[in-house]
Amino acid sequence: MSSTQDVPPDNDGIKTMKLYTHVERIQREVKSRFENESIIDPIALSEIDCMHYEGNDAIKDVIHAMQLNSSSKVLDVGSGFGGVARVLSALSECTTVAMELQSDIHQCAEDLTRLCNQSDLVKHVKGDILNYDLNKLGDGLSTFDGLVSFLVFLHIPDKVSLLNNCANLLKAGGTIFVEDYFRRSSFTDDELKSLSTDVFCQDLPTQEEYIAALESAGFDNIQFIDKTKEWATFVADRLEKFEGNKESFIPFHGEPTYTSLHDFYKAVTTLFSGGNLGGVRIVASKKKR
16 A cells, blocks of 8 residues: 655656666566566565665664564655565564655555565555655654664755654654764765765765764664774675676666666765765664653
8 A cells, every 4th residue: 555645746866876767677677586476575575676785684683673573663764665664574574664755666666565465564655754744654743663764864964854753753762773874084076976976965964963963853872883894895795796797687687777787886885985984873762751
């Protein structure tokens, strides 16, 4: 079941980030690998539809941090193709609301959830966390046990409004689990250009600024876990593996899709190798009044 409301048109600027173009590659992979299956296993599907780092291990960390079970309600902000939401619900039996801004990706995500027979547990919503009517999201304000977001907050410069909305949606004591970028030190002009164009990312906060914004929004027990070293290794390995698969990838998906993804993977690898871009896992709880 999908939900939507009157929201501004998709911000086409985010499509400068080439990870979000050529969406048909996901559909092509699904058809190739699962065409003869009446119900797709969301764990197997996650090899195709998840765009975050460190795969399902990171999702298992979410389940552990939030202590999720069949009574839990989770919001996934910037849910992409829905892979995280489906794996969360498959492993913990929680109910997940998957919120995605981009129409083509939202529609693909909803189709994949239906193919996994998970529509009862995973509810898709097209919208923007900054301007959506929060009373109409899930069961409304202060009703979510947890909020998760992987590599999405970096697209939203207004961290104050973003984190305030997140806090307003969580129950008192609810957990936020976010993986994001931050500014370790000043970026070069070339890095700023790449962040803006290749990653659709501006005004990244420092660690101190990020923690201050979290505290201002009403979060405590803040864990700011530096993942820079692990992610720098992950993105470099991803690029190397992708280049190694070039000869099999292009006949199946086409050279334009290969070029777009290669440009993105290379840009992110270069940014991490520069030493100024940081990666972080944030786990915090909404203050109990």
